[in-house]
Amino acid sequence: MLDKIFRIATRQSPLALWQAQYVQQRLMTAHPGLRVELVPMVTKGDVILDTPLAKVGGKGLFVKELELAMLENRADLAVHSMKDVPVDFPEGLGLVTICEREDPRDAFVSNHYDSIDALPQGAVVGTSSLRRQCQLSARRPDLVIRSLRGNVGTRLGKLDAGEYDAIILAAAGLKRLGLEERIRFALPAEISLPAVGQGAVGIECRLDDAELIALLQALNDGDTAVCVRAERAMNTRLEGGCQVPIGSFAVLEGDQLWLRGLVGSPDGSQMITGERRGSRDQAEQMGISLAEELLENGAREILREVYQGQPPA
Numbered sequence: 316m317l318d319k320i321f322r323i324a325t326r327q328s329p330l331a332l333w334q335a336q337y338v339q340q341r342l343m344t345a346h347p348g349l350r351v352e353l354v355p356m357v358t359k360g361d362v363i364l365d366t367p368l369a370k371v372g373g374k375g376l377f378v379k380e381l382e383l384a385m386l387e388n389r390a391d392l393a394v395h396s397m398k399d400v401p402v403d404f405p406e407g408l409g410l411v412t413i414c415e416r417e418d419p420r421d422a423f424v425s426n427h428y429d430s431i432d433a434l435p436q437g438a439v440v441g442t443s444s445l446r447r448q449c450q451l452s453a454r455r456p457d458l459v460i461r462s463l464r465g466n467v468g469t470r471l472g473k474l475d476a477g478e479y480d481a482i483i484l485a486a487a488g489l490k491r492l493g494l495e496e497r498i499r500f501a502l503p504a505e506i507s508l509p510a511v512g513q514g515a516v517g518i519e520c521r522l523d524d525a526e527l528i529a530l531l532q533a534l535n536d537g538d539t540a541v542c543v544r545a546e547r548a549m550n551t552r553l554e555g556g557c558q559v560p561i562g563s564f565a566v567l568e569g570d571q572l573w574l575r576g577l578v579g580s581p582d583g584s585q586m587i588t589g590e591r592r593g594s595r596d597q598a599e600q601m602g603i604s605l606a607e608e609l610l611e612n613g614a615r616e617i618l619r620e621v622y623q624g625q626p627p628a
């Protein structure tokens with residue numbers, strides 16, 4: 316085992332590299348003597364930067380190349396932001412480990428204003444997330460939402476260049492990159508319900524690689540895994556793989572799981588919300604039943620409009 320090298324396929328953005336190095340370090344700490352190296356790669360999502368993600372094929376763009384590398388045995392594992400991982404996996408691959416969650420909240424970042432409410436009338440806010448746009452506009456219909464793509468550093472650079480009065484980013488990404496001081500206000504879930512899996516890092520590998528799967532168990536965080544399972548079950552029941560304004564966020568209170576869900580229209584004029592509380596071994600069922608309640612309460616029509624004729628079953 317010790318002469319074998321485990322290869323982590325990774326994107327080359329600073330955040331992706333941070334996450335891959337984090338898993339590399341944790342694996343080597345948990346298993347002294349283990350050899351783990353990074354295999355940096357370029358994905359379509361890194362190349363196409365000028366078009367809103369929803370228009371070019373969604374989140375899967377960031378993971379396809381990494382998955383191909385594992386299937387072709389050019390790499391053994393991939394580290395993902397759980398937020399970017401589509402609901403299903405290619406034959407032979409699967410998610411085997413979920414690490415402890417970082418701050419799951421959205422962060423308000425601005426050089427001039429302390430909060431959403433402090434923004435002047437008609438202020439320009441940068442985000443390309445329909446979920447963030449929906450919740451911002453619901454609270455402040457006067458705000459002008461402008462597209463914002465690129466990695467975390469690029470986005471902060473555009474804010475600093477004066478293109479926006481404020482931008483919204485995941486708190487987790489900023490904290491991991493040592494940029495926590497840029498967070499002016501961490502938005503509570505009541506103001507901006509996070510995306511499914513936000514703040515959590517997951518590890519994908521070949522399902523027949525029993526040796527690696529066993530080694531990875533040391534990195535698994537059971538509580539985070541339960542929360543993300545509930546969130547993803549809700550998303551799976553709602554989604555068809557496209558990008559839509561969906562929030563899904565679970566926390567554990569002792570052994571009680573609390574899951575909140577949101578489906579909204581991109582302009583914030585409609586927002587369907589719901590919640591479930593239950594035991595942690597009901598995570599999946601809670602996600603599915605919350606999704607069905609949201610669909611019945613109007614989410615079906617909203618999603619139908621966004622998908623343009625491809626409603627969930």
Ligand SMILES: NCc1[nH]cc(CCC(=O)O)c1CC(=O)O
Pocket residue numbers: 396397398399483484485486487488512513514515516
């Ligand atoms: N969509 C890109 C993406 N994927 C994961 C994170 C942040 C880290 C995380 O949520 O784990 C980000 C940046 C952002 O949304 O600001």
